[in-house]
Amino acid sequence: MDLLVKNDVAVVVGGAQGIGAAIADAAAAEGMCVAVLDIHPSRQAAAEAIAARHQVKTCALAADVTDAKSLDDAAAQVRQQLGACDHLFCAAGAGSGKFGFPFWNLEPTDWPRVLDINLTGAVRTLHAFREQLMQSAHGSALLIASIAGQIGSPTDPPYSAAKAGVINFTQCAARDLAAHGVRVNAISPGMIKTTLNKSVWQAWNDRQPADQQQDYESWGDEKVRRNVPLGRWQTPEDIAAAAVFLASPRAGNITGQTVNVDGGQVMHA
Ligand SMILES: NC(=O)c1ccc[n+]([C@@H]2O[C@H](COP(=O)([O-])OP(=O)(O)OC[C@H]3O[C@@H](n4cnc5c(N)ncnc54)[C@H](O)[C@@H]3O)[C@@H](O)[C@H]2O)c1
Known part of the structure; x- marks a missing residue:
């Protein structure tokens, strides 16, 4: 199916690694020009690899979702280097790095940074790009939430709460931007082998007695076996395709929705 996005401009925030990098690659595979925004220096190599693989224009820009000015500066650079953003993808995210089950394993002081990156970071990102999206003939924004935001996952409460906020903000933003022809949706991924996912395992494993520790693969395989009807991990490419x-x-008539790409782990009515 031709997705009708050739030569559109995509911006992937958190696009240097993991799910964001796969989204950047998939956008380029559909013929979009791609700006890779990230705090991680590997953004440059990611953007260059995508340009070489798909013969599209790309650029790499430093941007920190906790810093509104850095996002505004990056948005101005996107406009200058590639043209106004048609499709915004916000994949930047991070956990607390601690095992938060029960929740009092964490201090209340562990919360603000996690909320700032995952929730307010998404809000700042949409603020920075909203005018460009409104100028597009078919603008869209896609926020990466998590099934943790739907089930009170017993791992990292501030992360779960932040992702629940992302799901709700998706609805607010979708209502507000609909009148401007811009759609806003979210994806809740399940279990994907990335740096972030491995840090969840690490935080869990560090708190286990020696005889109950598990390596990353066994820990994840067991979770998948127990919880995922389709019985397999998701991949960055699964998320990128959606x-x-x-x-x-x-998807021109879809807005305000959160689509779970989680092998059926959480099913909506
Ligand atoms: N991996 C999973 O199992 C899983 C499950 C559900 C949701 N998610 C979500 O998917 C998204 C991508 O995560 P991932 O698993 O690919 O992790 P990842 O660690 O591989 O990638 C996250 C990216 O975000 C960037 N980033 C972090 N803080 C940033 C900041 N302040 N400003 C700009 N960029 C920043 C990192 O440098 C990195 O490139 C996140 O929103 C995460 O919460 C992941």
């Missing part, structure tokens, strides 16, 4: 479809005009 993200690029939701961004495209083929």
